[in-house]
Amino acid sequence: MTFVDKLQALAQTANRAIKQAKTLDELQELETRFLGRKGELTSLLRGLAEVDEKERPALGSLANEVKVKIESQIVQARVGLSQGEMQEQLHAEAEDVTEPGTRPPEGHLHLVTQAMREITEIFSRVGFVRTRYPEVDWDWYAFEALNMPKDHPARDEWETFFIDAPPSAKMGKVVLTPHTSNAQVREMEQKKFPIRIINMAKCYRRQMDITHVPMFHQFEGLYVDKNVGITHLRGIFDYFVKQFFGPTRQTRLRPFHFRFTEPSFEIDVSCGICDGTTKLPNGEKCRTCKSGWLELGGSGMVHPNVLKAAGLDPEEYSGFAFGWGVERSYMMKEGMQLDDIRTLYKNDLRFLQQF
Numbered sequence: 001m002t003f004v005d006k007l008q009a010l011a012q013t014a015n016r017a018i019k020q021a022k023t024l025d026e027l028q029e030l031e032t033r034f035l036g037r038k039g040e041l042t043s044l045l046r047g048l049a050e051v052d053e054k055e056r057p058a059l060g061s062l063a064n065e066v067k068v069k070i071e072s073q074i075v076q077a078r079v080g081l082s083q084g085e086m087q088e089q090l091h092a093e094a095e096d097v098t099e100p101g102t103r104p105p106e107g108h109l110h111l112v113t114q115a116m117r118e119i120t121e122i123f124s125r126v127g128f129v130r131t132r133y134p135e136v137d138w139d140w141y142a143f144e145a146l147n148m149p150k151d152h153p154a155r156d157e158w159e160t161f162f163i164d165a166p167p168s169a170k171m172g173k174v175v176l177t178p179h180t181s182n183a184q185v186r187e188m189e190q191k192k193f194p195i196r197i198i199n200m201a202k203c204y205r206r207q208m209d210i211t212h213v214p215m216f217h218q219f220e221g222l223y224v225d226k227n228v229g230i231t232h233l234r235g236i237f238d239y240f241v242k243q244f245f246g247p248t249r250q251t252r253l254r255p256f257h258f259r260f261t262e263p264s265f266e267i268d269v270s271c272g273i274c275d276g277t278t279k280l281p282n283g284e285k286c287r288t289c290k291s292g293w294l295e296l297g298g299s300g301m302v303h304p305n306v307l308k309a310a311g312l313d314p315e316e317y318s319g320f321a322f323g324w325g326v327e328r329s330y331m332m333k334e335g336m337q338l339d340d341i342r343t344l345y346k347n348d349l350r351f352l353q354q355f
């Protein structure tokens, strides 16, 4: 086989192999195999030394042509393969931006938060402004200023959590507010009349059973000005109850006793299940109320001693206050017969998603 024959055979083999290469890696291997320092063309060129000296230049340039040809075939094949690979990758990674997405599950506010927003809105329509007072407060504002001196037995009902913090000589110990009534004296001290506020906050008591939770919410209304009377109290209740519970619901004031109001009342609202009749349409006795009334919360005219504790003259100013549980009010609104109030805070979505 002459040198030329060998050269042509190499060119053909290289051409075929390059055409058949399927990946860029394979092409790289072929480049090394034919054109590399230890490649087939290089070793063929070594054979030039044995060829007649006169023929050498012509054969050398022929070998160079073959080399250039193989190089350009490899470059072309490389372009073709990399475009193909890119197309494949684009196809594999393509995203259809018009495809409808998967909706994340939609949540909603906790029912107690929903109730608080609704209550705030109802009172704001008649000029009551929502205020926020500390949920950790001095004994003075939670009890003493509310006409409950130290060690008074009335305090027992507010089974209080005390904070392990240094007491103040003037203000006493630090407590987790057992009710929202700490707002009363704090608000009156500012002496901006008329006072028409709704204080809504967390309350804490050492209680836990099917009708009590250790952390719950109350909303406290306070209206103080000159010449505020029980008729105002009555009017506001009627308004709230009809807005929150429905236009057919009635209110009732029942004499009660609180140390910080005089006179004091429990407020009842007519039962929405039996419409205050104690009987259901099927003749059975209503199990929600038993008496036709549901107890909503406490209220009364601000006690003169409380006005005095805030620096006001009871001869000049008067006012009413009320404090109701948000959780209980909401349950009455919905006609819910929750057999355990703690269900509200168990975070069981099967329950919460119903509201």
Ligand code: FA5
Pocket (backbone or CB within 6 Å): 178, 179, 180, 181, 205, 207, 211, 212, 213, 214, 215, 216, 217, 218, 220, 258, 261, 295, 296, 297, 298, 299, 300, 321, 322, 323, 324, 325, 326, 327, 328, 329, 341
């Ligand atoms: C009070 O807390 C008075 N401060 C209310 C008040 C304010 C009277 C202003 C007069 C003037 P009482 O302890 O009854 O009152 O609580 C009021 C309401 O809070 C109750 O009717 C109930 O709805 C709710 N409540 C009380 N304790 C709990 C509890 N542990 N869990 C859930 N709700 C509670």
